Amino acid sequence: MPTPPPDHAPTKDSDAGGGFVVLDAMGGDSGPAVVVAGALVAWREFGVPVVLVGRAEVVERELGRQGGVGELDVRHADEVVPMAEAVARSVARRGASLMVGCELARREGAPFVSAGSTGAVVACAVRAFGRRESVLRPALAVALPTAAGSTVLVDAGGTADPSAEMLAQFATLGAEYARGVLGVRDPSVGLLSVGSEPGKGNRLVRDAARLLPDMPVRFHGNVEGHDVLAGTVDVVVTDGFTGNVVLKNIEGCVRTTLGMVARAGLAETGPLDEVARLYAADTHGGAALLGLDGTVVVAHGSSGPAAIARACVVARDLAVRGAGV
Amino acid sequence: MPTPPPDHAPTKDSDAGGGFVVLDAMGGDSGPAVVVAGALVAWREFGVPVVLVGRAEVVERELGRQGGVGELDVRHADEVVPMAEAVARSVARRGASLMVGCELARREGAPFVSAGSTGAVVACAVRAFGRRESVLRPALAVALPTAAGSTVLVDAGGTADPSAEMLAQFATLGAEYARGVLGVRDPSVGLLSVGSEPGKGNRLVRDAARLLPDMPVRFHGNVEGHDVLAGTVDVVVTDGFTGNVVLKNIEGCVRTTLGMVARAGLAETGPLDEVARLYAADTHGGAALLGLDGTVVVAHGSSGPAAIARACVVARDLAVRGAGV
Numbered sequence: 323m324p325t326p327p328p329d330h331a332p333t334k335d336s337d338a339g340g341g342f343v344v345l346d347a348m349g350g351d352s353g354p355a356v357v358v359a360g361a362l363v364a365w366r367e368f369g370v371p372v373v374l375v376g377r378a379e380v381v382e383r384e385l386g387r388q389g390g391v392g393e394l395d396v397r398h399a400d401e402v403v404p405m406a407e408a409v410a411r412s413v414a415r416r417g418a419s420l421m422v423g424c425e426l427a428r429r430e431g432a433p434f435v436s437a438g439s440t441g442a443v444v445a446c447a448v449r450a451f452g453r454r455e456s457v458l459r460p461a462l463a464v465a466l467p468t469a470a471g472s473t474v475l476v477d478a479g480g481t482a483d484p485s486a487e488m489l490a491q492f493a494t495l496g497a498e499y500a501r502g503v504l505g506v507r508d509p510s511v512g513l514l515s516v517g518s519e520p521g522k523g524n525r526l527v528r529d530a531a532r533l534l535p536d537m538p539v540r541f542h543g544n545v546e547g548h549d550v551l552a553g554t555v556d557v558v559v560t561d562g563f564t565g566n567v568v569l570k571n572i573e574g575c576v577r578t579t580l581g582m583v584a585r586a587g588l589a590e591t592g593p594l595d596e597v598a599r600l601y602a603a604d605t606h607g608g609a610a611l612l613g614l615d616g617t618v619v620v621a622h623g624s625s626g627p628a629a630i631a632r633a634c635v636v637a638r639d640l641a642v643r644g645a646g647v
Numbered sequence: 648m649p650t651p652p653p654d655h656a657p658t659k660d661s662d663a664g665g666g667f668v669v670l671d672a673m674g675g676d677s678g679p680a681v682v683v684a685g686a687l688v689a690w691r692e693f694g695v696p697v698v699l700v701g702r703a704e705v706v707e708r709e710l711g712r713q714g715g716v717g718e719l720d721v722r723h724a725d726e727v728v729p730m731a732e733a734v735a736r737s738v739a740r741r742g743a744s745l746m747v748g749c750e751l752a753r754r755e756g757a758p759f760v761s762a763g764s765t766g767a768v769v770a771c772a773v774r775a776f777g778r779r780e781s782v783l784r785p786a787l788a789v790a791l792p793t794a795a796g797s798t799v800l801v802d803a804g805g806t807a808d809p810s811a812e813m814l815a816q817f818a819t820l821g822a823e824y825a826r827g828v829l830g831v832r833d834p835s836v837g838l839l840s841v842g843s844e845p846g847k848g849n850r851l852v853r854d855a856a857r858l859l860p861d862m863p864v865r866f867h868g869n870v871e872g873h874d875v876l877a878g879t880v881d882v883v884v885t886d887g888f889t890g891n892v893v894l895k896n897i898e899g900c901v902r903t904t905l906g907m908v909a910r911a912g913l914a915e916t917g918p919l920d921e922v923a924r925l926y927a928a929d930t931h932g933g934a935a936l937l938g939l940d941g942t943v944v945v946a947h948g949s950s951g952p953a954a955i956a957r958a959c960v961v962a963r964d965l966a967v968r969g970a971g972v
Contacts, residue, residue, distance in 0.1 A: 406844050439842075469906060479841060482849040516804060516891040517764075519731050524807040524888040547895025551903040563849040564889055566841040570872025571893050575900040578876040580908070581794060582922050589914040597907050 341641065342395075343435055343634045344427040347376030348402040348419040350437030350630075351623045357437065358384040360630020361394055368631065370638045373432075375399050375423035397426060403446075405439045405623060412442035413449055424450030424618075433617035433637035435608065437625045443618070444480050444611060451616035459484055461492045462562065462609040462620060463499045464569060467600045468553035474500050474509075475550065475558050478609050479566035486529035489513075489559060490537050495612040496557035497539045503610075503643060504556075512545030512555035514564060520544065526561060534559075576601040608633035610640055617641040666966065667720075668760055668959045669752040672701030673727040673744040675762030675955075676948045682762065683709040685955020686719055693956065695963045698757075700724050700748035722751060728771075730764045730948060737767035738774055749775030749943075758942035758962035760933065762950045768943070769805050769936060776941035784809055785938040786817045787887065787945060788824045789894060792925045793878035799825050799834075800875065800883050803934050804891035811854035814838075814884060815862050820937040821882035822864045828935075828968060829881075837870030837880035839889060845869065851886060859884075901926040933958035935965055942966040 343364070347357050354376055361372040362385075371394070374381050378398035385391050399422035403412045415421060420436055420443065427434035428450050436443045440462070448460060461477035476496035481488060493511045500509035513531055515523035520531055522544060534541045542555045550558055550568060560568070580594045608619040608629070617640045621633035668689070672682050679701055686697040687710075696719070699706050703723035710716050724747035728737045740746060745761055745768065752759035753775050761768045765787070773785060786802035786809075801821035806813060818836045825834035838856055840848035845856055847869060859866045867880045875883050875893060885893065905919045933944035933954075942965045946958035 408846065441847075469903060469910075482841065514892060516807065516888060521733060522766075524886070527888070547892040547897075548899030548902070550896055551899050560892075561849070563841060563852070564892055567839060567872040567885075567889055568892060568896050571875055571896055572872075572900050574873030574876050575897050576904050577873070578794060579901050579904045579922065579926075582925070583905070583908060583914060583919065585794075586918065586922065588918045588922075589908060593911065593913045594908065597904065597911065597913075600907070601904075 341638075342371040342373055342430075342432055343637050343641075344423050344430070344432050345372050345374055345630070345634060346419050346423045346434075346436035346443075347374040347381045347396075348399075349443070350621065350625055351405060352626070354380050354384050355387075356625070356627055357630055358390070359388060359627035360625070361634065362388055362390045363627050363631035364634035365394060368635045370631075370634045371395075372634055373397060373426070375426060376419040377402070397422065399423070403439070403442050407439070407442065409441040409445045412439075413445045420446045421450065427451075427618075428616055431616075433619065433641040435619045435621060435630075435633045435637045437621040437630065437633075438623040440479050440620050440623075443620045447611055447614055447616070447618045451614040451618065454613055454615055457495070457613035458491055459488045460611050460613040461488075461495055462565070463496055463612050464609045465504060466551060466569075466572065468551050470553040472504055473550060473553060473556060473558055474504070475560070475565055475569060476612065477560065477562040477565045478569050479562045480611060481562040482566075483563070484526070484561050486526055486533055489526065489530040489561060490533040491613075493534055493537050493539045493541070493557065493559045496559060499610065499612055500556045503640060506556050508540055509556035510542045511539045511557040511559060512542045512549060514550070514558050514560035514568075515544040515546065518544050518546060530559075572601055608636050610636070666963075667696040667698050667755075667757055668962050669748050669755070669757050670697050670699055670955070670959060671744050671748045671759075671761035671768075672699040672706045672721075673724070674768070675946065675950055676730060677951070679705050679709050680712075681950070681952055682955055683715070684713060684952035685950070686959065687713060687715045688952050688956035689959035690719060693960045695956075695959045696720075697959055698722055698751070700751060701744040702727070722747065724748070728764070728767050732764070732767065734766040734770045737764075738770045745771045746775065752776075752943075753941055756941075758944065758966040760944045760946060760955075760958045760962045762946040762955065762958075763948040765804050765945050765948075768945045772936055772939055772941070772943045776939040776943065779938055779940055782820070782938040783816055784813045785936050786813075786820055787890070787934040788821055788937050789934045790824075790829060791876060791894075791897065793876050795878040797829055798875060798878060798881060798883055799829070800885070800890055800894060801937065802885065802887040802890045803894050804887045805936060806887040807891075808888070809851070809886050811851055811858055814851065814855040814886060815858040816938075818859055818862050818864045818866070818882065818884045821884055824935065824937055825881045828965060831881050833865055834881035835867045836864045836882040836884060837867045837874060839875070839883050839885035839893075840869040840871065843869050843871060855884075897926055933961050935961070
């Protein structure tokens with residue numbers, strides 16, 4: 323077990339692993355008990371120091387209940403953003419754990435993690451960190467396992483109605499992520515559409531397909547739904563609506579397929595669960611919000627402690643390795 | 648083996664199975680050899696009489712090569728629509744197998760089948776058959792197997808950029824299909840989005856969500872990507888772009904998942920192939936084009952003989968059972 327962190331707030335770069343992570347203790351569907359449990363896993367098992375932001379009395383009580391008093395730092399925030407609240411209202415809650423956490427992370431140059439809601443996290447993070455110069459809109463990136471490695475899906479839900487210019491820019495952000503985080507030297511980028519021919523797609527995709535050859539990425543052309551997990555390209559670019567639907571469709575499809583295999587008695591459920599875990603929210607842990615002046619990871623709203631911990635590890639790694647992401 | 652069909656063109660309702668099917672012999676990626684093979688399977692194994700429309704000398708030669716001279720009727724069409732051709736040009740080819748086939752099917756009240764391209768089939772079918780009264784745009788419906796039965800995905804690629812009014816109408820068409828073809832008495836309809844709360848989604852979905860409670864369907868509310876195969880609702884409504892991406896994403900995801908199971912040595916590949924087949928284009932065979940004054944089935948461009956045969960059987964069944972679809 324690592325030595326306990328100091329009982330004052332950690333400072334930037336205080337840890338060999340690349341500094342602490344700021345975690346919204348009140349985010350997610352399951353409440354602070356789960357988030358605090360995840361933070362303790364991140365610290366105890368992965369050596370990531372976590373600063374928990376939320377209602378101090380609630381968070382301290384959870385730390386006490388879980389035997390973690392003094393292990394993690396807590397910063398008080400009066401308010402909470404309800405998961406179903408409209409994004410515009412969430413951003414206005416300056417005293418909520420989400421905004422207080424974002425501001426703390428920005429001041430300290432630390433990565434920030436929250437389990438949602440996604441819309442509120444994106445809006446608050448943009449407000450607090452600001453967009454990198456020339457970035458029109460941030461995008462969420464998720465690395466999906468393929469037979470041969472990983473494919474980055476971008477945008478997985480940051481911007482539901484992007485313009486063609488934004489979509490073309492997501493290609494650049496996704497390629498940076500593939501280079502910086504996955505170590506792909508010259509990532510190929512595909513535009514998700516309904517046919518591989520250039521003219522195929524909806525209006526948005528047809529417009530973006532005309533812009534992409536001029537972007538500073540290795541543009542492969544259009545790819546289709548079956549290409550996402552086939553490893554056809556390193557980065558699959560799509561709008562945040564389609565990307566979010568595809569991401570959740572994959573989760574559900576893996577579950578249904580393995581369920582059919584198990585029910586047919588073709589394999590033991592234990593090992594099948596290992597395959598399921600590859601595509602479960604608990605494994606990829608979180609989506610990186612690309613294009614901001616800071617590192618932000620959005621964990622799934624239904625995250626359990628393992629997913630919260632994983633999101634903290636990913637955020638720490640992104641902050642360390644992901645120069646320019 | 649059924650008795651050979653008459654060597655003159657079959658007439659409407661000449662067969663107990665519900666009349667003949669008109670098949671575009673020149674459609675699909677693989678050419679007439681595969682389509683003719685599929686037509687022979689449809690007739691020999693399923694008793695569906697097929698009229699093949701295409702270049703007579705090519706089709707007759709294939710029938711000869713496959714030992715099927717005289718078994719199926721052939722109608723000559725001078726031209727062919729290339730798979731990658733722009734839709735506007737395809738519709739202008741009045742002498743192509745696609746348009747000649749559509750016109751023949753309309754005149755004879757017979758169902759029509761083609762393996763694409765999808766865009767060209769939709770455009771030519773709309774031109775030839777016309778839309779049912781008050782139908783704004785046709786939509787493609789595919790029945791996907793779930794653990795408990797089937798879910799109808801609509802639109803699976805008919806209209807890439809529908810309006811909210813069109814999307815709301817797809818709900819009615821999908822529910823008709825679920826009732827008429829799958830026998831679901833009071834089908835529930837979900838709107839595919841990025842969150843289950845009413846306000847979630849892109850502009851199109853948020854607008855459609857406001858219209859759907861007033862449509863004559865049992866509207867469940869929003870569903871998400873993981874609901875498509877979970878059997879959450881009987882009908883999943885989405886735009887043709889997202890629907891096509893989701894459909895192909897499922898095909899790819901099932902393949903990838905089963906590949907991982909096989910590579911991990913968890914099960915024999917033979918039985919796994921059975922599961923894969925459930926979601927392969929070869930099994931569902933085709934998508935029904937809803938909203939027209941006639942029955943049209945679009946087979947996958949990569950269809951093999953089994954998929955072509957299956958599409959013919961589905962078209963025959965739709966024409967017999969699918970009153971109002």
